[in-house]
Amino acid sequence: MAELAVDVAVVGLGPGGEAVASRLATAGLSVVGIESRLVGGECPYYACVPTKAMIRAADVLAEARRVPEFAGTAQVVPDWGKVAARVRDEITTDWNDQAAVDRLVGAGVQVLRGRARITGPGVLVVGDQVIRASRGIVLNPGTDPAVPPVPGLADTPLWTNRDAVSATAVPESLVVIGGGPVGCEFAQVFARFGAEVTLLQSNDRLLPLDEPEASALLAERFAAEGIQVRTGAKITSVRHDGQRFTVELDGADPISAAQVLVAAGRKSDLADLGVGSYGLDESARGVAVDEHMRAADGLWAIGDITGKGAFTHMSMYQAAIAAADILGEEAPGAEYHAVPRVTFTDPEIGSVGLTEAGARAAGINVRVGITQLSSSTRGFLHKAEGLIKLIEDADTGVLVGATSAGPTGGEVLGALVLAVHARVPVDQLRRMIYAYPTFHRAIESALADLRA
Numbered sequence: 001m002a003e004l005a006v007d008v009a010v011v012g013l014g015p016g017g018e019a020v021a022s023r024l025a026t027a028g029l030s031v032v033g034i035e036s037r038l039v040g041g042e043c044p045y046y047a048c049v050p051t052k053a054m055i056r057a058a059d060v061l062a063e064a065r066r067v068p069e070f071a072g073t074a075q076v077v078p079d080w081g082k083v084a085a086r087v088r089d090e091i092t093t094d095w096n097d098q099a100a101v102d103r104l105v106g107a108g109v110q111v112l113r114g115r116a117r118i119t120g121p122g123v124l125v126v127g128d129q130v131i132r133a134s135r136g137i138v139l140n141p142g143t144d145p146a147v148p149p150v151p152g153l154a155d156t157p158l159w160t161n162r163d164a165v166s167a168t169a170v171p172e173s174l175v176v177i178g179g180g181p182v183g184c185e186f187a188q189v190f191a192r193f194g195a196e197v198t199l200l201q202s203n204d205r206l207l208p209l210d211e212p213e214a215s216a217l218l219a220e221r222f223a224a225e226g227i228q229v230r231t232g233a234k235i236t237s238v239r240h241d242g243q244r245f246t247v248e249l250d251g252a253d254p255i256s257a258a259q260v261l262v263a264a265g266r267k268s269d270l271a272d273l274g275v276g277s278y279g280l281d282e283s284a285r286g287v288a289v290d291e292h293m294r295a296a297d298g299l300w301a302i303g304d305i306t307g308k309g310a311f312t313h314m315s316m317y318q319a320a321i322a323a324a325d326i327l328g329e330e331a332p333g334a335e336y337h338a339v340p341r342v343t344f345t346d347p348e349i350g351s352v353g354l355t356e357a358g359a360r361a362a363g364i365n366v367r368v369g370i371t372q373l374s375s376s377t378r379g380f381l382h383k384a385e386g387l388i389k390l391i392e393d394a395d396t397g398v399l400v401g402a403t404s405a406g407p408t409g410g411e412v413l414g415a416l417v418l419a420v421h422a423r424v425p426v427d428q429l430r431r432m433i434y435a436y437p438t439f440h441r442a443i444e445s446a447l448a449d450l451r452a
């Protein structure tokens with residue numbers, strides 16, 4: 001077996017893996033980055049970036065369909081071909097990662113294609129190559145789409161996010177399994193391009209990790225756009241007859257559809273990575289890390305696998321912390337009290353920190369303020385639905401959580417992320433000047449509404 005000796009090996013080159021490998025190599029360490037699929041990971045090829053390109057196109061259609069309401073007449077004829085071509089040519093360069101590989105190599109990283117498996121502390125095997133990493137290993141393996149154990153489902157030609165981003169045509173009818181961010185974003189895109197969409201959510205609401213008011217707002221919009229949402233759905237079996245899918249449900253008629261898209265969460269395989277070599281539990285869902293991303297002596301983990309929030313911004317935040325630790329730099333550890341998350345549906349659902357229920361469960365003396373965008377001037381002008389909800393710790397007088405839902409909800413969230421992150425006193429937020437007539441000015445109304 002060929003041997004390679006390096007300072008650090010990075011397993012998986014998602015957004016965080018790329019960043020940490022590049023930073024360490026630039027600082028002078030010898031680094032190998034190992035990737036079994038595409039350098040860059042899920043985000044640029046199968047997740048954030050192509051889905052947001054699809055959402056941009058769907059939003060343009062929706063806006064054009066509002067011309068009669070505001071401005072005259074317009075004929076809107078969707079053409080998925082433009083979306084598929086943009087995703088293929090501009091967004092993913094036909095799922096080719098050469099530019100990302102070149103960037104890493106330019107930074108001094110050795111890039112190795114293949115699946116890495118840890119066989120002992122600081123030792124990895126990739127194909128017929130043994131790698132010895134004297135300073136340690138950084139894990140950034142990400143996650144894979146999970147297919148729920150519904151009888152028959154795994155044997156059908158279902159789509160996961162990886163298939164849906166490369167769709168060259170819109171199915172005439174689509175069943176989406178799962179009402180989290182992935183399911184909601186795809187459901188609205190395909191519905192806006194003409195698919196008859198049914199979304200089956202086992203939970204009692206869409207986006208269950210967000211505020212119930214945000215879930216209700218989204219459910220209302222989905223209903224208005226003709227998306228059938230069935231919450232509390234229990235799927236008993238799925239089959240495919242070579243042409244169509246049949247989805248059987250407990251207590252409801254079966255659904256026949258041209259396509260099924262599974263968006264029911266993610267899974268990881270720690271046994272395949274061989275983390276048992278470090279004494280870690282290979283049956284766990286993720287790798288526990290301390291505030292410097294250390295999972296064990298000489299082992300760091302970053303990204304989705306740490307369970308701190310499956311977002312690209314989290315992966316990159318943790319990458320910077322792990323790199324500083326490996327380089328022996330004095331740096332503050334990770335803080336998770338102000339993690340922002342945005343689901344890019346229309347209305348966009350942005351949130352940061354704790355929900356009201358989360359804050360109450362944590363024993364915080366909670367005050368809640370809420371306002372509807374429709375009662376703000378900008379909301380009235382745009383005929384827009386949305387809301388701002390604030391969660392204050394009444395004992396400390398700072399916000400511990402916030403939700404901003406509506407047009408550009410994720411952008412409005414920026415001010416609230418700053419407030420939660422920097423623990424800006426609510427009294428000071430009340431003394432700020434909010435430009436008129438912006439969407440973010442509704443924050444002032446929500447502050448005025450704060451009460452126990």
Ligand SMILES: Cc1cc2nc3c(=O)[nH]c(=O)nc-3n(C[C@H](O)[C@H](O)[C@H](O)COP(=O)(O)OP(=O)(O)OC[C@H]3O[C@@H](n4cnc5c(N)ncnc54)[C@H](O)[C@@H]3O)c2cc1C
Binds near residue numbers: 303
């Ligand atoms: C449809 C969808 C939309 C999303 N949209 C957003 C969004 O808008 N904003 C946002 O912040 N997040 C979004 N996410 C989440 C985001 O994609 C991830 O959080 C992000 O990719 C970071 O993941 P990661 O760094 O853990 O690794 P990943 O991006 O998952 O990359 C890990 C890489 O490791 C490789 N790998 C795994 N095991 C091995 C091994 N043993 N050897 C070698 N290589 C290995 C894999 O091939 C993969 O390329 C979305 C996710 C999905 C599914």
Ligand SMILES: NC(=O)c1ccc[n+]([C@@H]2O[C@H](COP(=O)([O-])OP(=O)(O)OC[C@H]3O[C@@H](n4cnc5c(N)ncnc54)[C@H](O)[C@@H]3O)[C@@H](O)[C@H]2O)c1
Binds near residue numbers: 202235341
């Ligand atoms: N905009 C973003 O930042 C963004 C977008 C997409 C995904 N993500 C991240 O990717 C991760 C995965 O997203 P996701 O939406 O796949 O997962 P998720 O776990 O957030 O949601 C999955 C949903 O599927 C439902 N479900 C599970 N099994 C089911 C079944 N058998 N039938 C019906 N419903 C079922 C669950 O109730 C759950 O609400 C999330 O952690 C999210 O943070 C982020």
